[in-house]
Amino acid sequence: xxxxxxxxxxxxxxxxxxxxxxxxxxxxxxxxxxxxxxxxxxxxxxxxxxxxxxxxxxxxxxxxxxxxxxxxxxxxxxxxxxxxxxxxxxxxxxxxxxxxxxxxx
Numbered sequence: 001x002x003x004x005x006x007x008x009x010x011x012x013x014x015x016x017x018x019x020x021x022x023x024x025x026x027x028x029x030x031x032x033x034x035x036x037x038x039x040x041x042x043x044x045x046x047x048x049x050x051x052x053x054x055x056x057x058x059x060x061x062x063x064x065x066x067x068x069x070x071x072x073x074x075x076x077x078x079x080x081x082x083x084x085x086x087x088x089x090x091x092x093x094x095x096x097x098x099x100x101x102x103x104x105x
Contacts, residue, residue, distance in 0.1 A: 013049075013071075051066050
């Protein structure tokens with residue numbers, strides 16, 4: 001997704017992903033297509049809990065929290081990488097449809 005920057009982190013068994021639109025025109029596209037339901041479906045193979053989205057008005061950003069996303073987190077997880085630091089990069093691979101006119105700048 002070349003429409004946004006993203007960064008993620010973790011706390012316990014939860015991951016959070018911050019998504020920041022690269023341009024103000026992209027905020028509405030991201031708002032419409034990055035719904036909590038779609039993000040939950042995209043991460044269904046990893047996330048067992050609730051996905052919430054919080055909008056950060058004024059900076060064109062969203063914060064997603066993904067609960068029960070890290071197999072117990074840290075020392076409790078049996079995953080090879082139990083941390084949420086890579087979730088942002090995974091989310092940036094989610095296809096997003098956009099009007100080609102918005103991309104011409």
